[in-house]
Amino acid sequence: MSLTYLITGAGRGIGMSFVKALLACDTTMLIFAGVRNIATATELRTIAQSDKRVIVIPLDMDDDGSIQNAARIVSSRAKSLSVLINNAGFTPETMSPAAYVPPGDFIQAFKTNTLGPILLIQSFLPLLERAGGLVINISSILASMEMNPGRQVAYSVSKAGLNMATTIFQKQVKDNIVKFIAVHPGVVTKEVRPDPRQPQAPYITSDQSAQGILQNIVFSASVASMCGRFVSWDGKNIPW
Numbered sequence: 444m445s446l447t448y449l450i451t452g453a454g455r456g457i458g459m460s461f462v463k464a465l466l467a468c469d470t471t472m473l474i475f476a477g478v479r480n481i482a483t484a485t486e487l488r489t490i491a492q493s494d495k496r497v498i499v500i501p502l503d504m505d506d507d508g509s510i511q512n513a514a515r516i517v518s519s520r521a522k523s524l525s526v527l528i529n530n531a532g533f534t535p536e537t538m539s540p541a542a543y544v545p546p547g548d549f550i551q552a553f554k555t556n557t558l559g560p561i562l563l564i565q566s567f568l569p570l571l572e573r574a575g576g577l578v579i580n581i582s583s584i585l586a587s588m589e590m591n592p593g594r595q596v597a598y599s600v601s602k603a604g605l606n607m608a609t610t611i612f613q614k615q616v617k618d619n620i621v622k623f624i625a626v627h628p629g630v631v632t633k634e635v636r637p638d639p640r641q642p643q644a645p646y647i648t649s650d651q652s653a654q655g656i657l658q659n660i661v662f663s664a665s666v667a668s669m670c671g672r673f674v675s676w677d678g679k680n681i682p683w
């Protein structure tokens with residue numbers, strides 16, 4: 444089995460951890476690693492120089508032209524796409540109460556977290572269909588109506604929109620030839636001190652998150668049962 448991947452936001456954080464974890468898999472044939480700015484993605488470029496399975500491509504999720512260009516590059520190098528990981532995400536810095544969040548935060552969050560992934564799926568659907576592929580939409584537990592404690596309205600609305608798109612794509616694709624799963628990657632931190640807003644949160648590293656998503660979802664024998672669902676990095680169901 445030779446698998447081909449596209450990961451967005453691959454230059455750092457969980458996206459970079461996906462690249463590293465996939466390079467440890469014998470079944471990985473090609474990883475298209477999308478970054479907004481190739482010039483600043485030094486660690487990723489170093490990895491790509493030492494392992495030819497990694498191809499760094501320019502991919503700005505806010506720019507439809509960049510998405511179309513990425514589709515052209517990938518289809519010139521691969522006949523099909525096994526797994527698309529919509530990982531790139533924008534988190535507004537402001538933590539204002541919902542009543543005061545500026546429109547720009549909603550617009551930016553919608554562009555990067557909702558519309559970009561939808562346009563990317565549209566562009567890659569033919570290649571995904573050819574592989575009988577899988578789309579992992581990296582969402583957030585904050586997108587869950589039941590689980591969100593009442594914070595980060597722009598971010599949460601945008602990720603809830605991504606969740607809705609996940610279910611609609613799954614319902615519309617014929618015979619589940621492509622699988623779509625919305626995934627909360629865990630509460631990931633590089634910080635030693637826990638987030639004071641979530642002191643009890645079980646923190647994991649970005650490596651644990653990426654490896655967990657691969658083991659518990661992407662390579663899981665029960666991946667088909669997760670189609671059109673919202674699951675956590677450990678494979679457990681999350682209420683919408």
Ligand SMILES: NC(=O)c1ccc[n+]([C@@H]2O[C@H](COP(=O)([O-])OP(=O)(O)OC[C@H]3O[C@@H](n4cnc5c(N)ncnc54)[C@H](OP(=O)(O)O)[C@@H]3O)[C@@H](O)[C@H]2O)c1
Nearest residue numbers: 452454455456457479503504505530531532582583630631
């Ligand atoms: N960390 C957590 O605890 C947590 C929890 C729930 C969900 N998530 C979700 O998990 C995903 C990854 O999170 P992370 O913690 O690894 O985030 P991160 O360290 O902040 O990295 C975000 C990534 O997204 C990329 N990105 C942002 N806007 C982009 C755009 N317009 N086009 C292309 N790439 C763009 C960034 O690229 P640049 O390097 O160019 O900025 C970066 O690679 C995100 O979708 C996030 O919402 C994270």
